[in-house]
Amino acid sequence: MTHRTSVSKITGIGLVIIFMLTSFIATAQKYTISGNVKDKKTGEGLIGATFIVADNPSLGVATNEYGYYALTLPKGTYKLIFRSLGYTTQILNIVLDTNVKLNISAESADKQLTEVTINGNKVNTVKASQMGMTKLNVKDIKALPVLFGERDVMKIVQLLPGVEAAGDGNSGFYVRGGAIDQNLILLDEAIVYNPSHLLGFFSTFNSDALKDVTLYKGTAPAQFGGRLSSVMDIKMNDGNDKEYHVNGGIGLISSKIAVEGPIVKDEGSFLISARRTYADMFLKLSNDTNINKSRLYFYDLNTKFNYRLSKKDRLYLSGYFGKDQLGLGNTFGINWGNATGTLRWNHLVNDKLFSNTSLIFSDYNYNINVNSSGITAKIHSEIRDWNLKEELEYFSNPKNTIRIGFSSIYHTITPGTITGTNIITVAKPDNHTWENAVYVSNAWKPNSRWNIDYGIRLSMFSVFGGSDMYELNSNGAIKDTLKYGSGEIVKNYIMPEPRLSVSYSLNENSSIKAAYTRNSQSLHLISNSTSSNPTDKWVATNNIIKPEIADLGSLGYFRNLKNNMYELSAEAYYKYSQNQIDYKDGANVLNNDAIEPKLLFGQGRAYGLELSAKKTQGKFTGWISYTLSKTETQINGINNNQWYNARQDRTHNLSVVAVYELNKKWTLSSSFVYYTGDAVSFPSGKYNINNQTVFYYTERNGYRMPAYHRLDIGATKQLAHKKHFSSEISFSIYNAYGRENAYIITFQDDPNNAAKTQALQTSLFRFVPSVSYNFKF
C-alpha cells in the first residue's frame, strides 16, 4: 500500500511543480512563432533544429521528431538564429505583433554560401541538458570503413564512449555494462526484438532508409522506457516530397535499392527501400549437392508513406519487414525475422500544442524445420506487440516545453510450439502481458545558465493468466502449478521512474551536467550462447521473474574549443541493477520445460569514466573515445555468492576514428579499436570419464580472453556528381593488419599426443577487403 501512495504522491508533486513553473501569468501581450523545418531539397523534416533569440540566448526552442517547433515571445522585434547540424545557419528578422507561421526550408551546408550564413554548420553542444546522448548523422557515417562494405549504424554506435561491441563483427552492443537485451531498439517507435541478421554479423537496419539515429546511454527522457541500459531511437526517412529519386548500392555480399518521391508534391511522399544478400550465390558454385542446395540469405524491406491531410494533420505509415533464411539441403532449415508497422497521426491542436498518436505493431518470430530420422518437425515461436501511444507536446513558453503521454502495449509470447509427423505436438498456451506507462516531463530553461529536464514515468506491468504459472520451493524446484483463467490478472507491478538531467553553463564554451535516471525492464532475453542466437528466448515478467530495475547516476564536464571546432567531454557513471537474471549452471535451455526453475536472480553494479575528444570541422574530422569501466554481478548460487566480473566487463575500451577529405574526389578514413578481453570461464583442471577427457571448471568468468584490437581503413571516391546523377565507389579493409582476434577459445585433447591437452583459438575476420558502388539519380 505504501508503495502505491508514494507513487501517486510523486506523480502528483511532479504535476503540481510543472503546472506552477509553466503558468507564469502573462504580463505582456504574447505571440507565437511556429512552423515546420524541412530540408530544402528533399522535404525531409529536420529533428532538433534550434531557434535562438540572438539578444537573449536563453530564449529558444528546438524542433521535435517531426520537425515542428513553436516559440512564444512578448510582442516585439526579434533577430532569431536558426541552426541545424549539417545545414546552413540562417538569421531571421521578425516583427512579432501577431501569431506568425514560419516554415523553414533549410539548405545543406555543403551547398555553400548565401548571405545569411554565419558560423557554417557549427552547433553548440555544450548547453543542452541531455547527457549520455549521441546523435548520429546518417550522412556523416558514410565515409567510415566497415565489414563487407555494409554501412551499419549499430557498428558505428560501438565506436562511441561507453558502448562496446558484443564481439568480432557483431552488431550487438553493450552500453555501460548492460546486456544486449537491455537496449531498446526502436524503428519509427516500433520495438525491434532481434536487430541482427546472420547471428549478429549484420544489423537489420539498412542505413539508406534512415534519417536520424539517437542513442541514449541510460539517461533517456521520460517518453522512453522498458529497457535498462539504453535507447536507440531510429527514424526512417520520410521520402522526398518534391521529386522522384532512386538510389542504390552494389556491394560484395549485398545490394540495395531505394525509391522515393512525392505522392502529391509538397503534400505527401513515399519511400521504399530493399536490401538482399547473395552470399548463397557462392554456395551454388559448389559441386556438393548439399551445399549448393543450402540457403543462406537475408533481406530487408523498409517502406514509408506520409500525407498531409490538412494544415494541422499529417499521417505517416511506416513498415519494416526482414527475414533470414538458413537451410541445409532439405534436412534442416531455420528462418527468422522482424516485422513492424507504425501508423502515426500528427495533429496540431493549436500553435503551441502538438499531438502525436501512434498505433504500432511489432513482431519477431522464428521457425525451424527438421526433416530427418523419419521425423518431420516444425518449431514456431513468436513475440507480438500491439501498442497504442499518445503524446502531447506543449511549447508553453521559451522557458518550458512539456511532454505528457501514455503508452499501452499488449504483448503475446508464443513460447515454442512443436508440430509434425511422428511426433507429439507440444503447444504451450500463449503468454499475455500488458505494459502500460504514463509520463510527464518538462524541459525547463530558467535562465541562460541552467537547462533542466525533469519528469517521471510510471510503468505498470500486468501479468495475465492462461499460461502456466508456478510456485517454487526453497530449492527452486516446482512445488505447484498455479491455474489462472485467461484474462485474470496474476500480478501487477508498478514502478515509478524519476528522470532528471541538469546542465549548468560555466561560460559560453563549457558546462557541467548531472543526471539521475531510473529504468525498469519487464521483458527479458534469456540466452546462454556466445553469439546472438535467433532462438534466444524472450520471457515476460511473471509471478516469479521480477522486473529488472536500474538506477543510473552520471556527472559530466563538457568543453568546446576554437569556436566549437573541438568538443571535449568527460562523463562518469554509476549504475546499480536489481533482479538480474542468469541461468543455473548446466541448465537445459532448449527444451520446453518451465524456465523458472532454471533461473537464478541477483544484482549488478557498473561504474566507469568516459572520455571523448571530437573534431567536427575541417578537412580532418574524427574522434577519440576512451572508457575505463567495471561491471560486476552478484547472484546467489554462482561463485559462492560473491561479486564476479560480468562477461562484458572490459576495463579499457578505446576507439579512434579519423576521416580525411583529401580533395573533392577522395575521402580517406580509418578506425581503430582496442578493448580488454571478455571475462570468461576457462577450465582449471581435467578428468577422465567414460574414456573421454572432460574439463573441470572452478569459477564463473574467472579468466580473460586476449585483448581485442583492430584497424580498419577505407577510401571513397566520388565518381560522378551531377544534378541528375551521382555515384561513388568505396574500398575498405577490415582488420587491416590482420590481428588474429580470438572469437572463441576451446580446449581439447592434443591430436598429436593423447597424453596432453591444448587450448585452441578460433579467429574469424582478418584482412577482409570489400568494395561497394553507390549511386543516386
Added chain:
Amino acid sequence: MKHNNIIYLFVLAIVAFTLPSCQKVINVNLNAADPKYVIEGNVTNLAGPYIIKITKTVNFDQLNDFPAVSGAVVSITDITANVADTLLELTPGYYTTSFIIGLPGHTYQLRITTNGKLFTASSTMPLPVTLDSLYMSKSAFGKPRPAIIYTDPISKGNYYYFAEYKNHVQTDNIYIRSDELINGETINQTLNRGGGESNLNTGDSLSIGLQCIDSAIYQYYYSLQQTKNQNAATPANPQTNITGGALGYFSAHTVSTRTVVVN
C-alpha cells in the same frame, strides 16, 4: 534437440567456407585447482560384476594421467530388495561388486567413504527397451553414420543414452534422447556424429549400446554434452547425481547392444 549446436556449427561451417577464418593452438595460463574426486559408476541389467571407478582431477597443463583413489570404502545397496554389497578394490581405483544383481525397477544406492569424505548417490534402473536394429546410413555430407530402430514404451518419461563403440573402444560422441516428443512410437533415428578423429572407415566395427537411464542421468549427459561443446557463454561442470562434492555419475541402467561393420 540440439538446434543451437546445429545452427552454430552450420554457420561456423559457412563462415569457414566463405571467409579467411583460422585456428591455432595457443598458450593459456590456467590456474591450478585443488584435486577433486571423480566417480564413474554403473549398475546394469547385464551380468555383474559392476565397477565403480574413483580417480582425481589434475591441472590442465599436466599429462592425462589421472591418479586412482585407493583405500575407499565402497558399497552398493539394492534398496528395493534390501541387499548390500561391499566392493573390492582389485586394481587401484577400480572397485568391483561381488554378488549384487542389477534388476530393472530396482533402486540402487552408492556409498563411498574416503579420506573422511562421504559421497552418496542413488539411481533407479528403468524397464528395458530393446535395440531392434542398427544399420549404417550417410550424412548430408556423405559420411557414414549409424542409424537405429527401437520402440519407446507407452508410459511417458523414458530417457536414452546411446553409447557408441568404434572397434570396441568407446567414442566421445554423446547421444541422448527423451520421449518428450516421441512417446510410444517406433523410432528410426540417425546418430549425427561429430567430426575429427572419430571418423568411421570401411571395415570398422561399430557398436551401439542403447541404455535406458533415469532422468537425473539424462540431465547429467545433457549437461556433459554442453560442457564438452564449449559454446555456452558460461561453461560449467555437468550436473551430477552424486552428493558430497564429487564429479561424475552413478547410473543404474539397462543395456541392449548391436554391432555392425562399416561398409
